Amino acid sequence: MSCSAYRWTSLRPFLFGSLVVLCFIGLFITYRSDIKYPNYCPAFLCADKAQTQKIQTAAVDAENEIIVLFWLWPFDIKYELHCNITRCHLTYDKTLYQKAHGVMFHHWEIHGNLDNFPKMPRPSFQKWLWFNMEPPSKLRQIPGVNNIFNLTCNYRRDSNIQVPYGYLLPVTSEDESFKLPAKDKLVCWIVTNWSEQLKRVQYYNELKKYIKIHVYGKAFGQRISIEEYPKILSSCKFYLSFENSIYEDYITEKFYKPLIMGTVPITLGPPKQTYEEYAPADSFIHVDDFSSPQKLAERLLYLDQNNTEYMQFFNWRSMYKAQESEFVSEQACQTCKYLQDHKEYQAVNDLISWYWG
Structure with a gap:
């Protein structure tokens, strides 16, 4: 056997192994590009997570419209939505969830186990709003609503977004x-x-x-x-x-x-x-x-x-x-205006004590 033939024979396992590794990496990268990682970003694939969130938030703030999404139809009625405030987009379209700045949940339709809430993680810029115009005596208390909402939209003057009748x-x-x-x-x-x-x-x-x-x-x-x-x-x-x-x-x-x-x-x-x-x-x-x-x-x-x-x-x-007040449109419109003016983080930690206490 010649010297060159011997070298080729000895290198074949190494080259074959390298080719397999390269193919695997290529397949992994292709596969990963189709996966969404809402809360997890491996260090070897992504930049610093905090920096990534800052970039995402900045992109949202730069959008032309504030999107307010009704996740649950109030009383199972799809009310007509309209608003005369500029840069406000009101919708029932759940495909806009990832882009929505505010998501409104009407208390009457909330399931006790919250199984009709979004299954996708909440984007960092998004706020969830508890929305209700009924008095406490007409509503059931749901323990799960504590520590889940960012804002309240209600007739009360101490609500984040007050909408009187x-x-x-x-x-x-x-x-x-x-x-x-x-x-x-x-x-x-x-x-x-x-x-x-x-x-x-x-x-x-x-x-x-x-x-x-x-x-x-x-x-x-x-x-x-x-x-x-x-x-x-x-x-x-x-x-x-x-x-x-x-x-x-x-x-x-x-x-x-x-x-x-x-x-x-x-x-x-x-x-x-x-x-x-x-x-x-x-x-x-x-x-x-x-x-x-x-x-x-x-x-x-x-x-x-x-x-x-x-x-x-x-x-x-x-x-x-x-x-x-025009039910639903008024609440959504005022919510949109509030979200335009308030970018800071807010939370409703004890909704039950506030409303039923």
Whole structure:
């Protein structure tokens, strides 16, 4: 055997082994390029993890739009989403999860074991929002919701993103001047839920002894249509804006609808001072201002005979108009605005104590 032949024969195992190793590395790199590593990045393949996260966050911040994703449809209804705030993209499209800056979870649809939450890890720039407009008495407590959310979106003033059921806006030159609707009833009440244990039912049962109250709704066996509702409400001088649950800041459409339709709300719910955070003190009557339902009835009967004093309840209409919040779009829009202004890390560590405590 020649010297060159001997050398080739002796090198063949080494070259063959090297070729196998190179093939393996090539296959591994090709395979790895198709794998997503949301939380794990081997040191020999990736740069420093903290540096990588900084790069990812910077890329997200540079995007043109803030994406707000509804992970769960509120009450299983796919509401129409729209927002007049620039750089806001509202969506139900779960394929945008990895790009979404905020993901909203409506409490009513959350499973007790959280099995309808995303299975993918949360991107470092993304915030999860607990979203709910119902009072604590109507919601079940889910222990798993503690230490999982970054923000709250709720009617309460101490929520990260507060969205009340309605609000007052300044009157513009385009708005028509206020005209009081014709009135042929003194006091009205439209109600669906009825329970003798509710404070509002107890108050009504006493008030009706001293004044006639026109009642409508399922609770009284007289259902009304959507078309009938505004006609009835606007035809009454006063409306019983009684909340079925009395909790901090819980002021619902029962207060705002009469304001919109030219009727004076009689409120039973949070303290009067809370209502005054949302509307002028002379735009409504609060039951706490009277020592008894009888005294309230006497005041209403007096106002029925004194139109000048009654009309003072509408002085605010020269400056403001009332408007209801648009459910879902309003919450998503305000969330988007908040995410535009707040990039810092935030967490809700004890949601249950905050809302149900």
